[in-house]
Amino acid sequence: MDALIEKLKGQIIEQLNLAEVKPEEINPDSPLFGEGLGLDSIDALELIVLLEKHYGIKIEDPKDGKTIFQSVRTMAEYIKSQGKS
Amino acid sequence: MKHITSYAHIKHRRLTANGSLIFDGSSSGSLPEFLTDAYRAQGMSYPKYHKMDTLCKLGMLCMEAAVKESGMLTEYPLDKIAIVLANAASSMDTDRVHQASISDKAAYFPSPAVFVYTLPNIVIGEIAIKYKITGENAFFVSECFDAGLLLNYLEALFHGETQAAVCGWVEADGDAAEAFIFLVEKSNKSSNFKPLNQEAITELYNQ
Amino acid sequence: MVFTSYSNIISPLGFTSQENYQAIRAGKTGVQNMVLPFSKEPFCVASIGEAEFEKQISKVRGASAHTRLEALSILSIGDVLAQSGIDPADRRTLLIYSTTKGNIDILEGRYPSIPSERAYLPAFAKHLQDYFKFAHTPVVVSNACISGLLAVIIAKRFIEQGTYDNVIVCGGDILSEFTISGFKSFNAMSAEPSRPFDANRTGINLGEAVATLLVTNKKELSAPYHTEIVSGASANDANHISGPSRTGEGLLQALQNTLKDQSTEDVGFISAHGTATPFNDEMESIAFERAGLSGIPLNSLKGYYGHTLGAAGVLETALSLEAMKHQELVRSEGYAAKGVSGNIRVIESHQPKSYSAFIKTASGFGGCNAAALFRRTINHIDR
Known part of the structure; x- marks a missing residue:
């Protein structure tokens, strides 16, 4: 799980062009949206693209993203639950 | 009497404001490196910048340089400031990126963060957001810099609600990257600035 | 003129x-x-x-x-x-x-x-x-x-x-x-x-x-429409490049600048942008209410044409001119029950109506908004 979390951090930084953020600055349990990384609605859609591109997971209803993208850990858990890590 | 009160250029990977050099990246590096280095050289702290496409980055860098030496944003109501920009390639630079993301059916990953930049006026939106400017907007596309068109439209805007304007040319097309932003103010103060006319705009553009 | x-x-x-x-x-x-x-x-x-x-x-x-x-x-x-x-x-x-x-x-x-x-x-x-x-x-x-x-x-x-x-x-x-x-x-x-x-x-x-x-x-x-372009304005939300302002700031400003010194008593309808995305339509309804236009019937033509992007503003203006020429209101296709929080009156059926002006609006990516007021220059009705 920890390895997947580290990998995800790198992928999030790359996909969302978070050039001024270092992986160690992302707390895997902190909320991805709201304060913190300053992500917005486009970033939420980009995370869907990330899951499809890197893990072959298609999220058909973006509303599901709300729970999946709560934190890096919930993302990692979701990927595991899909048997795609 | 309207005056051009400040201006900035990006040309040949050099960023200048009112004729003074701010950052010179002409001797080394790629365009993306220049865009990052010039951002740092200006001491900007705006993480959203890194999400932008080349066109928007050029516009933001030039706007920051031009506005830094100007009191426009505090002297005029932000809803009376217009943004009028133009270029030749529209959003072609990013259009190609989006097209590439859909040309291979086996690797078909259109990205919303790319697609949103396939409109040239997004650079107006980015400037509006950063500096909280809410006045008139227009993006024109012409074969080359058209001082007459911009002047005509500025004159028309100043007949209405507009009291100041961000105006210029922002072009990104592959390696070709160029920007020129000038600020125009309608004020009755006596001023050492250049009066707004076609010769002045052309002269500054060619600097 | x-x-x-x-x-x-x-x-x-x-x-x-x-x-x-x-x-x-x-x-x-x-x-x-x-x-x-x-x-x-x-x-x-x-x-x-x-x-x-x-x-x-x-x-x-x-x-x-x-x-x-x-x-x-x-x-x-x-x-x-x-x-x-x-x-x-x-x-x-x-x-x-x-x-x-x-x-x-x-x-x-x-x-x-x-x-x-x-x-x-x-x-x-x-x-x-x-x-x-x-x-x-x-x-x-x-x-x-x-x-x-x-x-x-x-x-x-x-x-x-x-x-x-x-x-x-x-x-x-x-x-x-x-x-x-x-x-x-x-x-x-x-x-x-x-x-x-x-x-x-x-x-x-x-x-x-x-x-x-x-x-x-x-x-x-x-002669085709006996109509004057009275006024028009654009404005930016300065909020987000793809999401409209939640409070309709830019559209409100464009409407206020367009309607400055203008009576809206003879305005028969608003031809709204109405793309049918959840956020856009909600934003528009709030802007119309804040601009004091809640009483004016409104339609979106996107239900007939889809979103035609760069054509939309010209197409919807031309179609609205035809509607005013015929002294009719055009039904907002696809509408059945109000799904926005702002107080607006969506036109539910084609109907005759006497009026001499309409408002056209548009909003788009980059936070941009525009509005314009069109008014007839003669009073006779050529239905």
């Missing part, structure tokens, strides 16, 4: 403004589920049928030398030139072209015999200039979804300034894999015909259209 003059609309519902208006009056819509050349899955779009397209472009000189958008634009501009008798070579006449993507299908490699440079908007515009021999290089406006309405406002401003007497405003965008895939990645596309302002709206349909409107200072050319 600056007047609206002759118009043309080319869409799935017809090749003239009159045909389009009659089709809408007859309850037709241009939106349907169809499989497009580049995709196996069906999309709900408003597409100009191939058979009708072929038949119409056979009228265009050198048809194979033009892209789809060029051919449609030539037909549309040509119709307005023929109706008005305006000479494009006249130095007092200008063409303004409004588009978001122009010849974007050139990037898809659709036209092996057409130079790829024409994917650039200035080359596209030059092609139209050369075809009609316009005296001036056309002015191209590319300002997302407000392009069309903004182009009409710009035309008025240039005429008032004395630079031109006649401005032909043409707006056009085609259906392409480029835009469809992009809006799909935004999860903004509805799988069904769109339902602007409705409680069950799920997003936009894309549509293709070209529309042309002559704007002039010559009273004798105002």
Whole structure:
């Protein structure tokens, strides 16, 4: 799980062009949206693209993203639950 | 009497404001490196910048340089400031990126963060957001810099609600990257600035 | 005074403004589920049928030398030139072209015999200039979804300034894999015909259209609609590049600047932008309420045409001019139950009504908004 979390951090930084953020600055349990990384609605859609591109997971209803993208850990858990890590 | 009160250029990977050099990246590096280095050289702290496409980055860098030496944003109501920009390639630079993301059916990953930049006026939106400017907007596309068109439209805007304007040319097309932003103010103060006319705009553009 | 003059609309519902208006009056819509050349899955779009397209472009000189958008634009501009008798070579006449993507299908490699440079908007515009021999290089406006309405406002401003007497405003965008895939990645596309302002709206349909409107200072050319462009304005939300302001800031400002010193007592309806995305329609309803326009009936024409991007503002202005000429209100297609929090009155059926003005609005990516007020210059009713 920890390895997947580290990998995800790198992928999030790359996909969302978070050039001024270092992986160690992302707390895997902190909320991805709201304060913190300053992500917005486009970033939420980009995370869907990330899951499809890197893990072959298609999220058909973006509303599901709300729970999946709560934190890096919930993302990692979701990927595991899909048997795609 | 309207005056051009400040201006900035990006040309040949050099960023200048009112004729003074701010950052010179002409001797080394790629365009993306220049865009990052010039951002740092200006001491900007705006993480959203890194999400932008080349066109928007050029516009933001030039706007920051031009506005830094100007009191426009505090002297005029932000809803009376217009943004009028133009270029030749529209959003072609990013259009190609989006097209590439859909040309291979086996690797078909259109990205919303790319697609949103396939409109040239997004650079107006980015400037509006950063500096909280809410006045008139227009993006024109012409074969080359058209001082007459911009002047005509500025004159028309100043007949209405507009009291100041961000105006210029922002072009990104592959390696070709160029920007020129000038600020125009309608004020009755006596001023050492250049009066707004076609010769002045052309002269500054060619600097 | 600056007047609206002759118009043309080319869409799935017809090749003239009159045909389009009659089709809408007859309850037709241009939106349907169809499989497009580049995709196996069906999309709900408003597409100009191939058979009708072929038949119409056979009228265009050198048809194979033009892209789809060029051919449609030539037909549309040509119709307005023929109706008005305006000479494009006249130095007092200008063409303004409004588009978001122009010849974007050139990037898809659709036209092996057409130079790829024409994917650039200035080359596209030059092609139209050369075809009609316009005296001036056309002015191209590319300002997302407000392009069309903004182009009409710009035309008025240039005429008032004395630079031109006649401005032909043409707006056009085609259906392409480029835009469809992009809006799909935004999860903004509805799988069904769109339902602007409705409680069950799920997003936009894309549509293709070209529309042309002559704007002039010559009273004798105002005969088609006897209507003046009273005022217009644009404004930016300064909020987000793809999401509209939650409080309708920019649209409110555009409306306030447009309606400054203007009575709205004779305004029969608002032709709203109404894309049928959850956030856009909600934002518009709030802006209309805040602008004090809750009592004025309102429609969106996106249920008939889909979102035609750069064409939308010109098309919807021309169609609204037809509605005012007939002294009728046009039903907001797709609407059944109010699904926005702002207090608005959506038009639920076609109906006759006496009125002498309408408001047109538009909003788009980049936080841009525009509004304009159109008013009749005579009082007699030619129903």
